[in-house]
Amino acid sequence: MNLSSVPAPDAITAGWWEATREHRLTVQRCGACSRAQHPPRSVCIHCGRTDALRLDDAAGTGVVDSYTVVYRAPFPHVEVPYAIARVRLDEGVVCLTRLTGAEPDAWRIGDRVRVDWVDLPDGRALPVFVPASG
Amino acid sequence: MSEGVAIVGVAESDLGVTNQTILGLQTQAITRALEDAGLTLRDVDGLATSGISRFSATQLADWLGIQPRWTDSTFAGGSAYEMYVARAAQAIRAGQATTVVISFASNQRSARSRSLAGVIEDHTPEAQFETPYAPLYPISYYAMVAQRYLHEFGATREQLAEIAVAAREWALLNPKAFRYGAGPLTVEEVLAAPMISSPLTVADCCLVTDGGGAVVLTSSERARDLRTTPVEVLGYGERTTNTSMTAVDDLTASGAAGAVADALARAGLAIGDIDVIEVYDSFTITVALTLEALGVCGRGEALDFIQDGRIRPGGQLPLNTNGGGLSYCHPGQYGVLLLVEAVRQLRGECGPRQVAGARTALAHGTGGIFSTHATVVLGVDR
Numbered sequence: 001m002n003l004s005s006v007p008a009p010d011a012i013t014a015g016w017w018e019a020t021r022e023h024r025l026t027v028q029r030c031g032a033c034s035r036a037q038h039p040p041r042s043v044c045i046h047c048g049r050t051d052a053l054r055l056d057d058a059a060g061t062g063v064v065d066s067y068t069v070v071y072r073a074p075f076p077h078v079e080v081p082y083a084i085a086r087v088r089l090d091e092g093v094v095c096l097t098r099l100t101g102a103e104p105d106a107w108r109i110g111d112r113v114r115v116d117w118v119d120l121p122d123g124r125a126l127p128v129f130v131p132a133s134g
Numbered sequence: 135m136s137e138g139v140a141i142v143g144v145a146e147s148d149l150g151v152t153n154q155t156i157l158g159l160q161t162q163a164i165t166r167a168l169e170d171a172g173l174t175l176r177d178v179d180g181l182a183t184s185g186i187s188r189f190s191a192t193q194l195a196d197w198l199g200i201q202p203r204w205t206d207s208t209f210a211g212g213s214a215y216e217m218y219v220a221r222a223a224q225a226i227r228a229g230q231a232t233t234v235v236i237s238f239a240s241n242q243r244s245a246r247s248r249s250l251a252g253v254i255e256d257h258t259p260e261a262q263f264e265t266p267y268a269p270l271y272p273i274s275y276y277a278m279v280a281q282r283y284l285h286e287f288g289a290t291r292e293q294l295a296e297i298a299v300a301a302r303e304w305a306l307l308n309p310k311a312f313r314y315g316a317g318p319l320t321v322e323e324v325l326a327a328p329m330i331s332s333p334l335t336v337a338d339c340c341l342v343t344d345g346g347g348a349v350v351l352t353s354s355e356r357a358r359d360l361r362t363t364p365v366e367v368l369g370y371g372e373r374t375t376n377t378s379m380t381a382v383d384d385l386t387a388s389g390a391a392g393a394v395a396d397a398l399a400r401a402g403l404a405i406g407d408i409d410v411i412e413v414y415d416s417f418t419i420t421v422a423l424t425l426e427a428l429g430v431c432g433r434g435e436a437l438d439f440i441q442d443g444r445i446r447p448g449g450q451l452p453l454n455t456n457g458g459g460l461s462y463c464h465p466g467q468y469g470v471l472l473l474v475e476a477v478r479q480l481r482g483e484c485g486p487r488q489v490a491g492a493r494t495a496l497a498h499g500t501g502g503i504f505s506t507h508a509t510v511v512l513g514v515d516r
Contacts, residue, residue: 005266006262006266007256007257007261007262009262010257010262013259013262017262038263038380039259039262039263039378039380041259065282065385066278066279066281066282066285066385067278067281068269068274068277068278068281068331068332068333068334069329069331069332070268070269070270070274070330070331071328071329071330071331071332072250072270072330072331073250073268074249074250074251074252074268074269074270074271075251075268078268082268084267084268084269084274084278084331085278086278086379086380086385093380094380094383095263095380096263096264096267096269096378096379096380097267098267105332109281109282109285110285126266126267128267
C-alpha cells in the first residue's frame with residue numbers, strides 16, 4: 001500500500017502514536033464523563049473538561065459506517081483503486097481509515113472489521129481495517 | 135419581513151476558461167455589479183471576499199484602491215457568500231457601512247490549480263488522522279455520504295443521477311453555462327461516466343471552471359433611489375458543523391436544516407412560500423441532502439420526490455435555474471453565483487429559464503465537506 005506521508009505527532013497526539021509502535025489502537029476517553037472521542041484532543045467535546053482525558057486500549061473491532069472506492073489518485077505515488085472508509089469502533093467513535101484484505105469493491109456498509117497495521121519507516125504504524133473473520 | 139437591506143447590483147465575471155488572474159476576474163465582477171447598480175467604486179465602503187490570499191479582503195481593497203470602513207474574509211468555503219450577506223446586512227443596519235460589495239473569483243481551470251487531494255494544512259488533526267489514507271478531498275467525503283444515503287434509504291445511483299440530468303436541462307437554457315449547447319445529459323451517461331470515488335462518477339461532480347461574481351448591498355431606503363429593482367434581504371441563517379471526515383455521527387443528516395430553519399423564521403416564511411431555490415450542487419448527493427434540509431420532502435425521500443421531473447425546467451420546484459455547479463459554472467467557491475442567479479430571477483431577467491412571477495427566492499451555500507451551511511432568503515415587491 002502506498003500511503004501518504006504521515007506528519008510527526010504533536011503534544012496532544014504523541015501518546016496515541018506511541019501506542020501504534022506496539023500495534024495498540026487507543027481511544028481517548030474522559031475520566032469525568034466516561035465518554036470517548038477521536039482523534040485525541042485537549043478538551044472533552046462531551047463535557048468540556050480538560051483535565052481528565054486519557055488513552056484507553058481499544059478492542060480493535062468495529063463496523064463499516066460508510067466507504068468509497070477511489071479511482072483517481074490524489075498523489076502520483078498512490079496506486080488506485082483503494083477503499084477509504086469510516087469505521088465505527090465498538091467504543092463508539094468513528095475513524096477514517098483504509099479497508100484492506102478484500103477487493104475494494106467487495107466491501108459493504110455494515111461489514112464487521114478488525115484493525116491491522118501498516119508499519120511506517122519511523123517505527124510508528126498506521127491502523128487499517130480488514131474483514132473481522134479474516 | 136425585510137431586514138432593511140437590499141441587493142441592488144449583481145454580475146458575473148467572465149466564466150469558463152478565461153486565462154485571467156484572480157484579481158482581474160474579481161475586478162470584472164465588481165465593476166460590472168456596480169455598473170448594474172448605477173454606483174461606482176467610490177461608493178463602496180464595505181468589502182467581503184475570500185479565496186484571493188491570506189488577507190483576501192485587504193488584498194482586494196488594496197487592488198481596488200479603496201480603504202473600506204468594514205471588511206469580512208470569513209473563510210467557510212462556498213457558503214461564505216451567504217454568510218457575508220448576513221454580516222453585511224448587520225453592518226449596514228448598524229451604520230458601519232453604507233455600500234457593501236460581496237465578491238469571489240477563481241481562475242482554477244486556466245491555472246490548473248485544483249488538486250484532487252485538497253488543501254490540508256500539516257498542523258491540523260486531519261493531516262495526522264485522515265490525509266495519510268489519501269481520501270480525495272472533498273470528493274471522498276461526499277462519496278461516503280452518498281454511499282450511506284443509498285444504503286440507508288434503499289435509493290439507487292440512477293435516481294441520484296436525475297439531479298445532474300435536471301441541472302443540464304437548465305444549463306441548456308443559459309447561454310453563459312459551460313454546458314450550454316452540450317445537449318441533454320442522460321441517466322445512462324451519468325452512470326457510465328468515469329468513476330472518481332464510488333458511487334460518484336465525474337458526472338455526479340461539479341465542473342472545474344474559472345469564474346466569479348459580485349453582489350452589491352445597501353439599505354432598502356437608499357435602494358429605492360437606485361435604478362435596479364431592489365431585492366430585499368428577508369432572512370438568513372447558518373450552521374458550522376465539522377472539518378474532519380469523522381466528526382459527524384450521521385452522514386445523512388446535514389447542518390443545512392438548522393440554517394434553513396433560522397433563515398425562514400427570520401423571513402416569516404415557510405418553504406412552500408419560496409418561488410425559486412438555488413442550492414450549492416457541489417455533487418449530486420449535496421442536492422439530495424439539501425432538499426431534505428429545506429423541508430420540501432422528508433428524510434430519505436428526496437430521490438423519490440424528484441423522479442417526476444419537478445426540479446427540471448417547467449417543474450413544480452424550480453431549482454438551480456442557471457444550470458448549477460454541475461452544468462453552468464463552478465469556480466471552486468460557487469456561493470456568490472447562487473446569489474447572482476436568485477437576484478436575476480427575482481428581477482425577471484432570466485429569459486427562457488425565467489421562473490414566471492418569482493417573488494421569493496432562497497439561496498443555500500454549502501462549504502468544505504458538508505462543513506458550513508448558510509441560507510439567505512430574498513424577495514421583491516412587485
